[in-house]
Amino acid sequence: MADRQLIELTVNGAVHEILTEPRRTLLDVLRQDVGLTGAHAGCEHGVCGTCTILVDGEPVRACLMFAVQAEDHDIRTVESLERDGQLSDLQQEFSAHHGLQCGFCTPGFLMLAEGFLAQRPDADRGEIREAVSANLCRCTGYQTIVDAVTATARRRREAAPSTEDSGKEEAS
Incomplete structure (x- = not known):
């Protein structure tokens, strides 16, 4: 079993502590560990853009970024757009x-x-x-x-x- 690393991710303003393998993508961690399934796994090669999220305000393909790389960055997913039940x-x-x-x-x-x-x-x-x-x-x-x-x-x-x-x- 690969070594696991404790990381702290700030996603949509909330801090999440996650014990994960360093090889896991940010997309997998967002969907499986944080429970935010809005970003979709499409091609898993960074071509289609279905997994696009914002990292420090910049569009990023979450399937191409390791979760450990996202530590100390502000992550926004599509779930952040809706506020108090109102669409953006x-x-x-x-x-x-x-x-x-x-x-x-x-x-x-x-x-x-x-x-x-x-x-x-x-x-x-x-x-x-x-x-x-x-x-x-x-x-x-x-x-x-x-x-x-x-x-x-x-x-x-x-x-x-x-x-x-x-x-x-x-x-x-």
């Missing part, structure tokens, strides 16, 4: 734009888009199309996914206070 704006737009069909790839697309929009809130449709092309979907043809992410970007920009408004408030 991104999840709402995926639903409104029919950005999912079978749903297998959806968690990966949601986390890819969440990380991308956090870094590029002003992204245009072409940049969004390029970003989502990193994940694979066999059902939707991507158009509805691009529509959903574009609508979320627009929605977030409209909800954000403008720099002009904040300057007026400071002057008051």
Whole structure:
């Protein structure tokens, strides 16, 4: 039996102590030990993106990262998007734009888009199309996914206070 290592993972704001073999992937530990099954095991080679999560805000393929590598990092899974029983704006737009069909790839697309929009809130449709092309979907043809992410970007920009408004408030 391989040696086990005690690791501490911060997942969706909660700390988990896990005794695991160093060879286990972060995806396996999230699903089997932490009990968060939103990230799916697809190709298990980092190609499809169904296992995409955020590590320190960056989209990462959880099937390619060892759990021991994730210690001391902030991990977010698709389960972090829903708050108090309410879907996030991104999840709402995926639903409104029919950005999912079978749903297998959806968690990966949601986390890819969440990380991308956090870094590029002003992204245009072409940049969004390029970003989502990193994940694979066999059902939707991507158009509805691009529509959903574009609508979320627009929605977030409209909800954000403008720099002009904040300057007026400071002057008051």
